[in-house]
Amino acid sequence: MNINAPRGTADILPKDAVKWQIAESKIKEICARYHFEEIRTPLFEHTELFQRGVGDSTDIVQKEMYTFQDRGGRSLTLRPEGTASVARAFVQNKLFGEIVQPVKLYYFMQMFRYERPQQGRMRQLNQFGVEVLGSDNPAVDAEVIDLAMTIYKELGLKSLKLVINSLGDQESRQNYREALIGHFTPVKEELCHDCQTRLQQNPMRILDCKTDRDHPAMKTAPSILDYLNEESYKYFEQVKAYLDLLGIPYEVDPNLVRGLDYYNHTAFEIMSNAEGFGAITTLAGGGRYNGLIEDIGGPSTPGIGFGMGIERLLMALEAEKVTLEEKGSLDCYLISVGEMAERQAMKILHDLRDKGIRADRDYQGRKMKAQFKTADRLHVKYVLVLGEEEIEKQVISVKNMETQEQTEVSLTDLADSLYNQLYGGKNHE
Structure with a gap:
């Protein structure tokens, strides 16, 4: 009989749990400063929520979800990410009717993804995230990014890099989609099987492929920034202006598309440049998702958010030799x-x-x-x-x-x- 923890899961022992508690306590304190309130959602949801909310063409939906049928024959899925669950709760509980808008929420959730376990990436992972629902003001984008950067800095991280991009509005994305199809179609047979499928379903996902990232066509792919309409371009410029105002350095990466279908306009990732952190450098990622609430049956409501892995946060702290102050547990x-x-x-x-x-x-x-x-x-x-x-x-x-x-x-x-x-x-x- 195998009595070890399942592959891709790990025990958090008391000596390590203290670090988690300190990090989580600090994050909650910072969220309070930014007037974010906590939300808690069920561990599993109806599978359709993630199919519609996350996107059928994503690796998460196609390959990584833990899906099962309950005794009533309903298809349920252990949540693989937090935004769709929060969006569902927002719609179901009519938070769009709250007097104070936008609604600013944060959460600590366990997520479940069937992927190859590696350092800092587990099949059961712990994630902190925030969602702001009800405003399409570019200042909100900057505030969300500022919150994420503040958390990392106040916990002691210094080797950070912020990468941003704009995915544009629906019109911009459609024009860019056609340009990508035209660019990659001549080399379709040279791409991996997944990218051949993505070419018609969601060609932007090709740019996020780890298998074909060194293909010559990747280096010559058209830039989304060249296909932004005037409104999308102006929005992105305002986001960058706010980041400049806050003194937050950033790099623009036209190939940053993120892995979920619901993103539009601002997309961003925060990475660790710490020596010895590992090949996978991403600490947090997120972006704007205007349209998601409508996709799951709610009223037109703009939104933006991010998720950060707690395991990867602790790894980055270790790589930078930052020790969270462990106060004695006993008086x-x-x-x-x-x-x-x-x-x-x-x-x-x-x-x-x-x-x-x-x-x-x-x-x-x-x-x-x-x-x-x-x-x-x-x-x-x-x-x-x-x-x-x-x-x-x-x-x-x-x-x-x-x-x-x-x-x-x-x-x-x-x-x-x-x-x-x-x-x-x-x-x-």
């Missing part, structure tokens, strides 16, 4: 010596925890020296020592592990005294 550790102290220790722990103090104790009956070693490993701020002598005096020995100062505190005053020393009498979370 104090209680050492009890003797049978009477063992019994009273439970009540003391309860009182401390009831006060909001993070506390623990030894449950293995080890000697005092071994218990002190455990306290050191846990990086606690205070060690409490309770023995028969202390019980007789109704006190407990409190040792400050930073100053090594040791004092005796009345058992009745312990919780209040420790709380004041730890938090200065202020409320804490």
Whole structure:
């Protein structure tokens, strides 16, 4: 019997989960500054949502989805990406009727994609993302990009590169589509099977192909920027002007098309230039998707968003040797010596925890020296020592592990005294 985790999945152990918690906490704090609110959606959706929302021609829909039938014969799919789920929730719950527009949402979601597992790319992946629904102002595009860059920078990353492009509106895309078909048709038989199919379904996806990326026709392919109509060109120029205003450097890459069918106008990726990060450098990607809400039955609503992999974020931090500050998980550790102290220790722990103090104790009956070693490993701020002598005096020995100062505190005053020393009498979370 195979009892290992399935291929493409991984356990996040307590020593690593701390880093996830710190990163997620920082991201949430930044989102609050930008007035984004959290949304949570189901782990699986009706398969049609992703077929219509993500696009039948995408690799995600054609090759990577975990799809199954429930007992009622309905086709369901574990979500492979977050935007379609958020868009469905937006329509179903009539968030387009909210007084405050646009609706600015963020999420932490587990995604599922059946692809070849490699470093930083799993079949079960964790993603943070944002969606702004209800505005086609280019300033929103710049704000979304600014939010993503701010997250990376405030977590400590420095080797970052922002790449942007415009995919234009429907008219621009149609003109470009015809130009791509004309360009690649003469070499169709030289392209991979997927690209031969894409040539009619969605020729822009050819530019995103990893198999044919070194084909000479790729280097001479027409640029989408040459096919932008006046409105699309003006929109892209405004986005770039806002990025310049914010002091966010960027590169324009006409071949950046992103892998999902719903993108139009602004598309962007943030990459890591850190040495040793690996061949796949993309950290986050996103763009504008005006028209998606209508495609799934909602009113005309412009939208933009991005997704960033948490696993890849942590990999980039490691590559740049950035250590997330790991605060001690415990305020104090209680050492009890003797049978009477063992019994009273439970009540003391309860009182401390009831006060909001993070506390623990030894449950293995080890000697005092071994218990002190455990306290050191846990990086606690205070060690409490309770023995028969202390019980007789109704006190407990409190040792400050930073100053090594040791004092005796009345058992009745312990919780209040420790709380004041730890938090200065202020409320804490």
